[in-house]
Amino acid sequence: xxxxxxxxxxxxxxxxxxxxxxxxxxxxxxxxxxxxxxxxxxxxxxxxxxxxxxxxxxxxxxxxxxxxxxxxxxxxxxxxxxxxxxxxxxxxxxxxxxxxxxxxxxx
Amino acid sequence: xxxxxxxxxxxxxxxxxxxxxxxxxxxxxxxxxxxxxxxxxxxxxxxxxxxxxxxxxxxxxxxxxxxxxxxxxxxxxxxxxxxxxxxxxxxxxxxxxxxxxxxxxxxxxxxxxxxxx
Numbered sequence: 724x725x726x727x728x729x730x731x732x733x734x735x736x737x738x739x740x741x742x743x744x745x746x747x748x749x750x751x752x753x754x755x756x757x758x759x760x761x762x763x764x765x766x767x768x769x770x771x772x773x774x775x776x777x778x779x780x781x782x783x784x785x786x787x788x789x790x791x792x793x794x795x796x797x798x799x800x801x802x803x804x805x806x807x808x809x810x811x812x813x814x815x816x817x818x819x820x821x822x823x824x825x826x827x828x829x830x
Numbered sequence: 831x832x833x834x835x836x837x838x839x840x841x842x843x844x845x846x847x848x849x850x851x852x853x854x855x856x857x858x859x860x861x862x863x864x865x866x867x868x869x870x871x872x873x874x875x876x877x878x879x880x881x882x883x884x885x886x887x888x889x890x891x892x893x894x895x896x897x898x899x900x901x902x903x904x905x906x907x908x909x910x911x912x913x914x915x916x917x918x919x920x921x922x923x924x925x926x927x928x929x930x931x932x933x934x935x936x937x938x939x940x941x942x943x944x945x946x947x
Contacts, residue, residue, distance in 0.1 A: 757933040766938065767875065767927075772931075772935075773932075812875070812933075817877075817889055819877040821876070821877070823874045
């Protein structure tokens with residue numbers, strides 16, 4: 724099973740800040756890495772797929788990069804609606820696995 | 831528009847079974863795979879398995895393989911997840927999600943399952 728490790732587990736930031744979240748895989752997942760945003764009591768929402776492709780309808784302030792074992796999600800200018808928990812997911816092999824999440828809180 | 835609507839909250843006793851539904855609309859049901867993912871309180875998302883709604887092929891996580899069955903009813907455009915031998919640690923929100931080329935683009939709203947004596 725591929726282990727996914729996110730860092731940090733939480734962060735505090737202000738509106739307008741640039742935020743970067745890292746996701747590391749225990750073995751290569753090639754480019755099969757997705758990012759989701761989850762708000763309390765809601766289902767996850769797809770932001771980025773295949774490491775760097777922006778899902779339709781997602782604001783362009785979200786971007787993803789990386790390949791192999793190290794990936795990043797960047798929010799270029801944090802907005803009030805971006806305060807949430809972010810998860811990475813590898814879809815390279817089953818069992819599909821998720822990172823532990825990064826909670827982005829208001830500073 | 832694509833929608834996945836899940837069945838309502840369940841409360842079960844240890845040892846019981848639960849069958850959850852995921853009714854889809856707005857797309858060709860048989861052309862896609864449906865995944866089931868759960869989230870225990872304060873925990874990360876956990877993948878349970880998938881079904882190809884068209885041909886009925888399934889793939890399960892080894893963790894749940896002995897206890898889970900995922901099925902689909904093409905006439906109702908609905909997927910189901912049956913989990914047996916429930917234990918308190920199965921208390922979680924269970925999500926269904928459509929797969930689009932190895933990512934989950936649409937999700938159901940989730941179903942809370944509570945297992946308690």
